[in-house]
Amino acid sequence: MNARRTSQITAITGALLLIAIGLHLGGLHEWRQGTLIISTVIAGTPIAIKAFQAIRMKTFSIELLVTIAVVGALFIGEYVESAAVTFLFLFGAYLEVRTLEKTRSSLRSLIDMAPVEATVLRDGETMTISVDDVEEGDRVIVRSGEKVAIDGEIISGKATLNESAITGESVPVTKTKNDRVFSSSILENGFIEVLADRVGDDTTFARIIELIEDAQETKSKTQKFLDRFANIYTPAIVVMSILVYLFTRNIEMTLTFLVVACPGALVISAPVSIVAGIGNGARNGALIKGGEIMESLGKIDTVVFDKTGTLTRGRPEVTDIHTFSRKENDLLRVVAEAEMISEHHLGQTIVREAKRRNLILVNEPQNAEVIEGNGIRADIEGQTLVIGNRKLMRTNGIAISNEVEAYAVEREKSGNTAIFAAIDGTIAGIISIVDQIRPEATSALQELRANGIKQIIMLTGDNRHTAELVGKQLDFDAVYAELLPEDKVAMVQKLKNAGHRVAMAGDGINDAPAIATADIGLAMGEGGTDISMETADVVLMADRLDQFSHAYSLAKATVRNMRQNTFFAVGTVVILLAGVLLGKVFLASGMLIHELSVLLVILNAVRLMRYNNKNGKKETATPILQTE
Amino acid sequence: MKKAVFNLEPLGCPTCVKKIENTLEKMEGIEEIKVLFHSNRVRTQFDESKVQAEDIENTLTKLGYPVVSKKVS
Numbered sequence: 001m002n003a004r005r006t007s008q009i010t011a012i013t014g015a016l017l018l019i020a021i022g023l024h025l026g027g028l029h030e031w032r033q034g035t036l037i038i039s040t041v042i043a044g045t046p047i048a049i050k051a052f053q054a055i056r057m058k059t060f061s062i063e064l065l066v067t068i069a070v071v072g073a074l075f076i077g078e079y080v081e082s083a084a085v086t087f088l089f090l091f092g093a094y095l096e097v098r099t100l101e102k103t104r105s106s107l108r109s110l111i112d113m114a115p116v117e118a119t120v121l122r123d124g125e126t127m128t129i130s131v132d133d134v135e136e137g138d139r140v141i142v143r144s145g146e147k148v149a150i151d152g153e154i155i156s157g158k159a160t161l162n163e164s165a166i167t168g169e170s171v172p173v174t175k176t177k178n179d180r181v182f183s184s185s186i187l188e189n190g191f192i193e194v195l196a197d198r199v200g201d202d203t204t205f206a207r208i209i210e211l212i213e214d215a216q217e218t219k220s221k222t223q224k225f226l227d228r229f230a231n232i233y234t235p236a237i238v239v240m241s242i243l244v245y246l247f248t249r250n251i252e253m254t255l256t257f258l259v260v261a262c263p264g265a266l267v268i269s270a271p272v273s274i275v276a277g278i279g280n281g282a283r284n285g286a287l288i289k290g291g292e293i294m295e296s297l298g299k300i301d302t303v304v305f306d307k308t309g310t311l312t313r314g315r316p317e318v319t320d321i322h323t324f325s326r327k328e329n330d331l332l333r334v335v336a337e338a339e340m341i342s343e344h345h346l347g348q349t350i351v352r353e354a355k356r357r358n359l360i361l362v363n364e365p366q367n368a369e370v371i372e373g374n375g376i377r378a379d380i381e382g383q384t385l386v387i388g389n390r391k392l393m394r395t396n397g398i399a400i401s402n403e404v405e406a407y408a409v410e411r412e413k414s415g416n417t418a419i420f421a422a423i424d425g426t427i428a429g430i431i432s433i434v435d436q437i438r439p440e441a442t443s444a445l446q447e448l449r450a451n452g453i454k455q456i457i458m459l460t461g462d463n464r465h466t467a468e469l470v471g472k473q474l475d476f477d478a479v480y481a482e483l484l485p486e487d488k489v490a491m492v493q494k495l496k497n498a499g500h501r502v503a504m505a506g507d508g509i510n511d512a513p514a515i516a517t518a519d520i521g522l523a524m525g526e527g528g529t530d531i532s533m534e535t536a537d538v539v540l541m542a543d544r545l546d547q548f549s550h551a552y553s554l555a556k557a558t559v560r561n562m563r564q565n566t567f568f569a570v571g572t573v574v575i576l577l578a579g580v581l582l583g584k585v586f587l588a589s590g591m592l593i594h595e596l597s598v599l600l601v602i603l604n605a606v607r608l609m610r611y612n613n614k615n616g617k618k619e620t621a622t623p624i625l626q627t628e
Numbered sequence: 629m630k631k632a633v634f635n636l637e638p639l640g641c642p643t644c645v646k647k648i649e650n651t652l653e654k655m656e657g658i659e660e661i662k663v664l665f666h667s668n669r670v671r672t673q674f675d676e677s678k679v680q681a682e683d684i685e686n687t688l689t690k691l692g693y694p695v696v697s698k699k700v701s
């Protein structure tokens with residue numbers, strides 16, 4: 001039964017109850033009884049139908065208990081009770097749906113952000129079409145105040161966009177040619193033309209919505225337990241009611257016992273908290289994938305961070321090229337040509353720097369080999385290049401002189417990653433690359449500690465000096481450097497074996513195995529990359545670490561809220577049952593208190609939607625690794 | 629194979645979810661159903677040669693869950 005029909009029947013039976021009061025005051029006893037019976041039948045029929053449907057689906061429901069109680073009340077001539085109980089039950093159900101809407105509203109407001117139409121340029125003509133009719137490859141025009149309807153790359157124009165629907169970050173970003181834009185971003189200022197490459201259900205926004213919807217339907221351990229409990233509890237209450245009748249021979253007390261023992265608030269106590277918690281996370285850019293994950297996240301005591309792309313911005317820059325044998329640009333050109341095949345962010349940084357210097361990269365690398373976690377080896381113009389870390393140099397039998405080593409260490413101690421570039425077995429130069437620490441990292445880690453994280457550890461493939469410098473700046477408990485992906489997995493496993501509950505935060509690609517090993521895997525979403533969104537338990541959509549500290553404290557608050565609700569629901573039933581057995585609580589008043597307890601449980605969960613972690617303070621200072 | 633998402637009025641209880649699932653499961657041509665209680669939506673995947681989105685919409689309406697809006701892709 002939907003909310004509208006429930007409200008209609010509630011209104012009719014409410015009016016009938018008022019008429020019955022009038023008839024009672026007018027002394028028309030027979031008419032009053034008739035009105036009460038009609039009211040009971042009108043309100044009781046949908047309840048009985050639902051009870052029957054639930055039985056057909058092999059579940060015991062609260063409606064079944066109410067139906068038994070109402071039939072019993074009619075049977076013994078307690079028409080006031082039967083009419084009041086059915087009315088209160090329906091009224092409660094109506095209020096429940098309305099109040100539940102509040103916990104659902106965070107998701108609803110996200111869904112409503114989806115664009116409806118788009119302006120596309122087809123065959124030289126501009127036309128406005130439904131967003132469902134936009135096809136891949138369409139050129140989409142977005143003007144000020146409009147929503148981007150697709151995912152794609154800007155092919156012309158420049159604009160300021162609000163991407164809060166995707167990232168939870170409301171500060172607008174400026175984008176121009178070759179930048180990616182996402183569906184449901186709002187163009188605040190400017191004009192862009194976008195080449196659509198993801199449309200409809202394939203857009204990042206559509207996938208986020210689907211993930212959040214699925215997360216809200218995924219049950220937590222507590223929820224699963226309560227569901228099982230409710231299935232045993234309801235028939236148990238029927239049996240106990242029979243026992244109450246056998247002992248007291250009081251049919252009224254028995255029926256009241258039956259109604260007040262309903263597990264309504266108990267069944268709803270966990271899911272409403274979870275839904276409100278997930279909604280809050282989504283609005284703040286932290287996608288928490290389900291109730292069970294919410295519970296696990298709230299229990300972690302150790303956080304392991306990858307460095308590059310997680311603690312740092314992931315946008316490294318070449319700061320210095322030191323050569324030992326040839327000209328700077330010449331070395332950069334051949335190294336960049338070799339790195340063209342690399343997907344590693346440091347390799348890409350070198351290629352980017354070469355392009356920035358307008359160097360022409362024409363030679364294709366031959367016999368190229370990527371040595372994971374160490375670097376690459378390739379032939380360019382008949383020369384063999386080995387580019388990477390010390391370990392790679394050693395394994396390739398390339399000597400590192402004292403002079404080269406001293407220079408590399410000096411660069412590393414000032415926060416750079418030193419890339420050794422050897423040509424034909426001799427070190428030709430060192431390329432220094434630096435990646436800035438995220439501005440919010442310090443405050444986010446402080447917040448995590450303030451909220452109960454016992455230890456924070458860094459695992460990185462980067463060199464020891466840079467890792468230690470970052471570790472010192474961010475006050476880590478331990479720093480492990482020069483690790484391969486499998487070393488990270490082993491470290492996470494070791495921490496788990498030592499009894500810690502571990503969350504691993506990474507950028508979702510080379511850290512994927514460690515993320516999968518941890519109790520909670522957390523990925524930086526970068527506006528929703530496929531791998532991170534699919535594999536991690538928690539995704540930070542705006543790549544902001546403070547979203548993690550928010551997600552953690554939110555998870556704790558959600559678990560707390562869930563416990564409060566369960567405690568309150570059980571407490572209410574226990575007190576009510578005691579009241580019934582002591583003869584202090586009656587059918588209608590019992591139902592009223594019962595319904596109020598359901599509403600209170602929902603309203604307690606609604607508090608979570610406004611939850612904001614107060615422990616942490618926003619940090620304005622930007623600690624940046626110095627390059628010199 | 630087509631996909632359709634139906635937005636419904638607020639669903640009252642988890643029994644509604646089972647009722648919708650059980651009814652749609654019996655319809656020929658429906659390959660996948662997901663009733664999302666918290667977002668009041670039904671996500672379906674169906675064989676358009678055997679069933680149309682309108683048929684699913686009519687079934688939902690007959691069950692007592694009128695469709696507020698739908699999206700077929």
